[in-house]
Amino acid sequence: MALSNSLNVLDFVVNKGHGVKGLAELGLKTLPKQYIQPPEERFDPGVADQGQHGSIPLIDMSRSDDLEIAEAICNAAQKWGFFQIVNHGVPVRVLEDVKDATHAFFGLPAEEKQKYSKEHSVTNNVRYGTSFTPEVEKALEWKDYLSLFFVSKDEAASYWPPVCRNQALEYMKSSEIIVKKLFKILMNGLNLREFDETIESTLMGSMRVNFNYYPKCPNPELTVGVGRHSDVSTLTVLLQDDIGGLYVRNTETMEWIHVAPVNGSLVINIGDALQIMSNGKYKSVEHRVSAHGSRNRISVPIFVNPKPSDIIGPLPEVVQNGENSLYKHVLYSDYVKHFFRKSHDGKATIEFAKA
Numbered sequence: 241m242a243l244s245n246s247l248n249v250l251d252f253v254v255n256k257g258h259g260v261k262g263l264a265e266l267g268l269k270t271l272p273k274q275y276i277q278p279p280e281e282r283f284d285p286g287v288a289d290q291g292q293h294g295s296i297p298l299i300d301m302s303r304s305d306d307l308e309i310a311e312a313i314c315n316a317a318q319k320w321g322f323f324q325i326v327n328h329g330v331p332v333r334v335l336e337d338v339k340d341a342t343h344a345f346f347g348l349p350a351e352e353k354q355k356y357s358k359e360h361s362v363t364n365n366v367r368y369g370t371s372f373t374p375e376v377e378k379a380l381e382w383k384d385y386l387s388l389f390f391v392s393k394d395e396a397a398s399y400w401p402p403v404c405r406n407q408a409l410e411y412m413k414s415s416e417i418i419v420k421k422l423f424k425i426l427m428n429g430l431n432l433r434e435f436d437e438t439i440e441s442t443l444m445g446s447m448r449v450n451f452n453y454y455p456k457c458p459n460p461e462l463t464v465g466v467g468r469h470s471d472v473s474t475l476t477v478l479l480q481d482d483i484g485g486l487y488v489r490n491t492e493t494m495e496w497i498h499v500a501p502v503n504g505s506l507v508i509n510i511g512d513a514l515q516i517m518s519n520g521k522y523k524s525v526e527h528r529v530s531a532h533g534s535r536n537r538i539s540v541p542i543f544v545n546p547k548p549s550d551i552i553g554p555l556p557e558v559v560q561n562g563e564n565s566l567y568k569h570v571l572y573s574d575y576v577k578h579f580f581r582k583s584h585d586g587k588a589t590i591e592f593a594k595a
C-alpha cells in the first residue's frame with residue numbers, strides 16, 4: 241500500500257503544519273491523489289522549453305534614463321505583462337540573504353512554522369500556508385508559502401518570524417527605488433502629466449512579500465507548483481533561484497513561455513490592479529509554475545499593491561478622450577478577497593471588475 245494511503249494527507253499537510261515539504265520528506269514514491277491535477281492543467285512531459293517559443297524581454301536598468309529603455313519597458317508591459325531586469329540596483333547580497341532566509345524558514349520544525357498558520361497566527365498580516373486555498377481546491381498545488389504583509393517596522397519586529405524578518409525587510413526596502421522608477425516610466429507611457437503623491441500611494445500603497453517553497457516532487461508531470469493565475473497586485477517583483485519552472489502565457493500564440501533564470505536578475509510583472517487602472521493597456525498575464533522531480537525550488541515575490549481601503553478603476557487620463565471604461569471602480573480589498581476565496585482560475589478574477 242502506498243504510504244500516502246495510510247496517511248490523512250490533508251491533516252498532515254494542513255492541520256499539523258508539515259506542509260507539502262513534510263510530505264515530500266516522507267520519501268513518497270508516488271504523488272498522493274489529492275495533488276493530481278486534471279490533464280488540461282498539467283505540464284507537457286518531455287517538452288523541455290529551450291527558448292524555442294521565444295522569451296520575455298530582458299532589460300538593462302543601468303540605462304533607465306534612456307528613452308529607448310523606457311519604451312522597451314512600456315512595450316513589454318503591453319505585449320507580455322512580464323520582463324526581467326538586470327542592473328536594477330538591489331544589491332546581490334540582499335537577494336542572496338533573502339533566498340537563504342527562505343530556506344531557513346522552511347527548515348524550521350513543523351510546530352514552529354505552524355505558529356504562523358491562519359489558525360494560529362496572532363495577526364492576519366503573517367500567514368504560513370500550503371497550496372493556495374486548500375478549503376476550496378479540487379486538486380492541491382505542490383507549494384508551501386509564508387506571506388508577510390508590511391504595516392510598519394515595529395509591527396514586523398513584533399510578529400514576523402525572526403529567522404527571516406530582517407532579510408525580508410531589507411529586500412522590500414531595497415526594491416522600492418526600482419519599483420518607483422518603473423512606475424514613473426509606466427505612468428509616463430499612459431500620458432500622466434506628473435507622478436505625484438496621490439498616484440504613488442495608489443500604485444504602491446501597500447506591500448506583501450511571499451516566500452514560496454516548492455519541494456521536489458515524485459510525479460511532477462501530474463501536478464503543478466502554482467496553477468494558472470494572474471497576480472492581483474499593481475506590480476510584482478519576483479526573485480527566483482536557478483532551478484526554473486515559471487511559465488508565462490504568450491497572449492498572441494497562447495503558448496507557455498519559460499522564464500529562464502538569469503543570475504542576479506528580477507522578474508517584473510504587471511498585476512490586475514494596474515491592468516484595471518490602465519484600462520487594459522498594460523496586461524496582467526497568466527502564469528504558472530511546474531513542480532520539479534529532483535530539486536527543491538524557492539521564489540520570493542514582492543506584491544506591490546494599492547492600500548486595501550483604496551478604490552481602484554481606470555485612471556482619468558486613460559479615458560479622457562472618450563474611450564470606454566473597460567472596468568468599474570471597486571474597493572481593492574474586495575477584489576483581493578474575491579481572488580483568495582476561489583482556486584486559481586487563470587484570468588477569471590478580473591471579471592469581478594468588468595464594467
Ligand SMILES: COc1cc(/C=C/C(=O)SCCNC(=O)CCNC(=O)[C@H](O)C(C)(C)COP(=O)(O)OP(=O)(O)OC[C@H]2O[C@@H](n3cnc4c(N)ncnc43)[C@H](O)[C@@H]2OP(=O)(O)O)ccc1O
Pocket residue numbers: 358364367369371372385387389446448450466469471472473511543545546547548572573574576577580581
Ligand atoms: C498564496 O499563494 C499565492 C498568492 C498570490 C498572491 C498574489 C498577489 O498578488 S498578493 C497581493 C495581495 N494584495 C494585498 O495583499 C493587498 C492588501 N491586502 C488586503 O487587501 C487585505 O490584507 C486582504 C488580503 C484582503 C485580507 O484582508 P482581511 O480583512 O485581513 O481579510 P481576511 O478575512 O483575513 O482574508 C480574506 C480572505 O483571503 C484569504 N487570505 C488573506 N490573506 C491571504 C494570504 N496571504 N494568502 C492566502 N490567502 C489569504 C483569507 O483566508 C480569507 O479567506 P476566507 O475564505 O478565510 O474568508 C499568487 C499566487 C499564489 O499561489
Ligand SMILES: O=C(O)CCC(=O)C(=O)O
Pocket residue numbers: 450452466471478480485486527528529538539541
Ligand atoms: O514561483 C514563481 O516563480 C512564481 C510564483 C507566483 O506566480 C506567485 O507567487 O504569484
Ligand SMILES: [Fe+2]
Pocket residue numbers: 469470471527
Ligand atoms: Fe503569480
